[in-house]
Amino acid sequence: MSMEWYLVLSALVFSIGAGGILVRRNPLVILLCLELMLNAGNLALVTFARAHGNQDGQIFALIVMVVAACEVAVGLGLIVAIYRRKLPVDVDELRELQG
Amino acid sequence: MSLETWGWMILAFPLGGTVLIAFTSQILPSKVHGVIGTLAIALAFVCAVGALFQLQDLGEDERQVTSVAWDYANTVGVNAQLSILLDPLAIFMALVVSGISTLIHLYSVSYMRSDVGYTRFFAYLNFFVFSMLLLVLAGNFFFLIVGWAFVGAASYLLISFWFRRTTATKAGIKAFVINVVGDVGLVLGTYFIFKTTGTLDLLGAFDAASEFSHNDTDLVAGCILLLVGAFAKSAQVPFHTWLPDAMEGPTPVSALIHAATMVTAGVYLIARMHPFFEQAPTAADVGSVIGCVTLLIAATIALVVTDLKRVIAYSTMSQIGYMIMGVASFAYVGGLFHLMTHAFFKALLFMAAGSVISAMASEQNLDKMGGFKRAMPFTFACMAIGGLSLAGVPPFAGFFSKDEILAQLITRGGWFVVLAVLGYVGAFMTAIYTWRMIFRAFYGPPVEQARELEDGHLYHAPEPTNPATGEVEDIDVGFPGPDHQIAEREWTMKVAMGVLALGAIFAGLLQVGHLTSVIHDFLEPTFHDSPYYDELEPSDGATWGGWVAGTVLSLGGIFLAWQLWVVDRERTRVTALRARLAGVYTLFSHKWYFDEIIDAVIVRPFAMFGRFARNVFERVVINGILVGGPAGAVRAGSAAVRAIQSGFLRYYAALLLVGVTGLGLYFLISAS
Numbered sequence: 120m121s122m123e124w125y126l127v128l129s130a131l132v133f134s135i136g137a138g139g140i141l142v143r144r145n146p147l148v149i150l151l152c153l154e155l156m157l158n159a160g161n162l163a164l165v166t167f168a169r170a171h172g173n174q175d176g177q178i179f180a181l182i183v184m185v186v187a188a189c190e191v192a193v194g195l196g197l198i199v200a201i202y203r204r205k206l207p208v209d210v211d212e213l214r215e216l217q218g
Numbered sequence: 219m220s221l222e223t224w225g226w227m228i229l230a231f232p233l234g235g236t237v238l239i240a241f242t243s244q245i246l247p248s249k250v251h252g253v254i255g256t257l258a259i260a261l262a263f264v265c266a267v268g269a270l271f272q273l274q275d276l277g278e279d280e281r282q283v284t285s286v287a288w289d290y291a292n293t294v295g296v297n298a299q300l301s302i303l304l305d306p307l308a309i310f311m312a313l314v315v316s317g318i319s320t321l322i323h324l325y326s327v328s329y330m331r332s333d334v335g336y337t338r339f340f341a342y343l344n345f346f347v348f349s350m351l352l353l354v355l356a357g358n359f360f361f362l363i364v365g366w367a368f369v370g371a372a373s374y375l376l377i378s379f380w381f382r383r384t385t386a387t388k389a390g391i392k393a394f395v396i397n398v399v400g401d402v403g404l405v406l407g408t409y410f411i412f413k414t415t416g417t418l419d420l421l422g423a424f425d426a427a428s429e430f431s432h433n434d435t436d437l438v439a440g441c442i443l444l445l446v447g448a449f450a451k452s453a454q455v456p457f458h459t460w461l462p463d464a465m466e467g468p469t470p471v472s473a474l475i476h477a478a479t480m481v482t483a484g485v486y487l488i489a490r491m492h493p494f495f496e497q498a499p500t501a502a503d504v505g506s507v508i509g510c511v512t513l514l515i516a517a518t519i520a521l522v523v524t525d526l527k528r529v530i531a532y533s534t535m536s537q538i539g540y541m542i543m544g545v546a547s548f549a550y551v552g553g554l555f556h557l558m559t560h561a562f563f564k565a566l567l568f569m570a571a572g573s574v575i576s577a578m579a580s581e582q583n584l585d586k587m588g589g590f591k592r593a594m595p596f597t598f599a600c601m602a603i604g605g606l607s608l609a610g611v612p613p614f615a616g617f618f619s620k621d622e623i624l625a626q627l628i629t630r631g632g633w634f635v636v637l638a639v640l641g642y643v644g645a646f647m648t649a650i651y652t653w654r655m656i657f658r659a660f661y662g663p664p665v666e667q668a669r670e671l672e673d674g675h676l677y678h679a680p681e682p683t684n685p686a687t688g689e690v691e692d693i694d695v696g697f698p699g700p701d702h703q704i705a706e707r708e709w710t711m712k713v714a715m716g717v718l719a720l721g722a723i724f725a726g727l728l729q730v731g732h733l734t735s736v737i738h739d740f741l742e743p744t745f746h747d748s749p750y751y752d753e754l755e756p757s758d759g760a761t762w763g764g765w766v767a768g769t770v771l772s773l774g775g776i777f778l779a780w781q782l783w784v785v786d787r788e789r790t791r792v793t794a795l796r797a798r799l800a801g802v803y804t805l806f807s808h809k810w811y812f813d814e815i816i817d818a819v820i821v822r823p824f825a826m827f828g829r830f831a832r833n834v835f836e837r838v839v840i841n842g843i844l845v846g847g848p849a850g851a852v853r854a855g856s857a858a859v860r861a862i863q864s865g866f867l868r869y870y871a872a873l874l875l876v877g878v879t880g881l882g883l884y885f886l887i888s889a890s
Contacts, residue, residue: 137875142868210868211867211868213867214864214866215865
């Protein structure tokens with residue numbers, strides 16, 4: 120089976136994730152989209168590992184998963200904190216850091 | 219003790235006195251400080267005498283000794299050492315400075331007694347003497363300049379001693395600014411000389427003076443710059459305007475500035491730098507002419523001034539003009555001899571004037587004085603001796619010394635004879651204005667103050683006023699305190715004036731024509747390299763002719779003054795003369811408009827430039843461009859960057875995406 124299809128799928132998923140981050144306002148959904156992008160990357164890494172015939176890409180994909188898990192923990196924690204403070208769960212409303 | 223030790227001790231005592239007085243100002247009673255100050259200077263004088271004896275023990279060829287205490291800096295060929303040069307000229311000056319200053323300190327002990335600033339006064343006074351001694355003993359240009367600047371600073375402190383008087387502080391600033399002009403001249407002149415000689419050491423530089431060609435451009439420029447320094451310190455035209463204003467200081471300060479510590483510095487400088495001036499006769503001629511011009515201008519102003527102290531101030535200017543004219547014409551013996559005798563009689567005149575001003579309760583206007591002769595016999599005697607000496611009546615000191623200068627000028631010949639003749643014209647005017655002052659203050663009907671003094675009561679003004687403006691002022695600040703001291707009642711003042719009176723009578727005998735030649739022989743080692751030194755010994759004709767002319771002119775001047783101000787009680791002739799010569803009188807009484815000219819040519823353009831700088835340069839260039847430019851750029855840049863920070867998360871994400879995509883595309887394209 121040719122590798123191109125995996126890469127096309129990876130690019131597709133990555134684009135969906137990126138588009139989601141740009142258009143969605145709910146931080147929970149944005150986090151989901153981030154996960155999509157990371158996993159699209161993972162898919163690409165694994166594909167290239169297979170194509171090159173060594174395990175570096177697979178190991179790297181594992182590390183990315185660990186990082187993604189951590190990131191999800193922090194991100195969800197933030198969202199819960201925002202929710203607890205009765206702040207709007209909407210990234211466009213949370214823009215106090217503007218210049 | 220060795221010569222070097224004596225020499226260093228001359229400097230150590232006044233400096234020690236200053237420091238001691240300053241640090242014990244809160245601890246010891248103020249009366250002690252007067253004693254400390256006087257003793258310090260007296261000990262310096264003793265050391266100068268010790269150095270004199272040691273110096274005379276040396277062979278005539280060895281009487282130039284440089285003593286180095288330590289190297290202050292020795293880099294890139296500049297050897298700035300703390301060194302003193304002990305030679306006859308330095309010792310001569312040290313003797314005059316410390317000797318006269320001792321007497322002035324002694325006088326001040328009484329005169330300033332009730333002033334609140336008594337301690338401060340003596341600290342300044344000692345510092346002044348120390349600065350002047352540093353100047354005359356300095357063994358290289360570096361410390362000469364240091365001493366030179368110290369003298370300027372000390373004069374500023376003392377002229378504006380009564381610092382709550384606006385007139386006094388202004389006079390102090392004026393003196394300081396003009397002196398700084400002179401300092402700049404001295405420093406630049408030193409540079410021009412250093413450029414060729416390559417050493418700051420005085421003796422070394424003198425030896426290298428022959429490296430200059432005759433009238434070398436650099437050397438002429440350097441010598442003229444040195445002259446600027448000398449003119450500023452010695453109050454020569456056109457740098458003289460600070461001197462009459464310096465009369466704002468207490469009278470002992472005036473005596474110190476005029477007799478011992480300040481105005482003589484210019485004369486000393488020219489005499490000290492004689493190897494350079496002799497190589498650059500053009501510069502020396504400038505000095506001679508300016509000296510002659512100054513002596514005439516000052517004498518004419520002194521004829522019409524009505525302030526007692528200012529008459530004496532202008533007479534100083536005039537006499538310094540003689541000295542500058544003398545030393546710049548290479549008549550060193552005459553110039554330095556006159557410096558010494560002048561120190562005696564000028565200090566004496568100022569002390570007597572101080573006594574009169576005390577009796578007048580700080581009034582200095584001659585128009586309001588009169589008839590003090592019977593009330594103050596001792597003061598009158600001193601004033602008369604000083605006046606006779608200043609006018610040049612034989613056998614008083616001023617007669618011989620002034621005549622020595624003029625006789626040497628005649629001996630030099632050429633156009634110097636013209637200068638000498640103008641000098642005699644000046645001598646005639648000197649006799650008139652000196653005795654005009656004395657006749658007006660001491661003769662005529664006694665004024666109220668004199669009558670009170672005759673009854674044994676010293677006059678006190680109902681309220682203290684500033685003599686310059688007539689404004690009522692605080693007794694703390696103006697004239698020396700609530701009590702006034704006159705010479706008749708204070709032994710210290712009497713001793714000081716008595717010693718000076720003896721000097722004013724007898725000091726002239728040191729160098730009388732061909733009879734005695736103490737000054738000439740003593741100073742010989744300093745001037746051993748000067749061909750003019752022996753060449754300009756006055757000829758018999760010049761000596762005798764000068765004596766006759768001097769006697770006739772001085773006595774004639776005094777007689778004229780007697781006719782105009784004593785015999786003619788109503789002063790009708792003076793009034794008539796003034797009316798007939800109204801234009802000349804206005805010129806003289808406005809001091810030849812020097813203040814106005816300097817004001818218009820220098821002060822106002824500078825003030826205008828200053829205002830321009832403040833209003834235009836400061837606001838537009840500094841504030842607008844230099845400061846506002848970078849600030850504006852940063853502000854605009856930060857505004858642009860701030861605009862990106864919208865706070866929208868997706869906006870950042872889009873930027874990131876675009877950026878990474880762009881970067882990726884760039885690498886892809888450049889890789890293919």
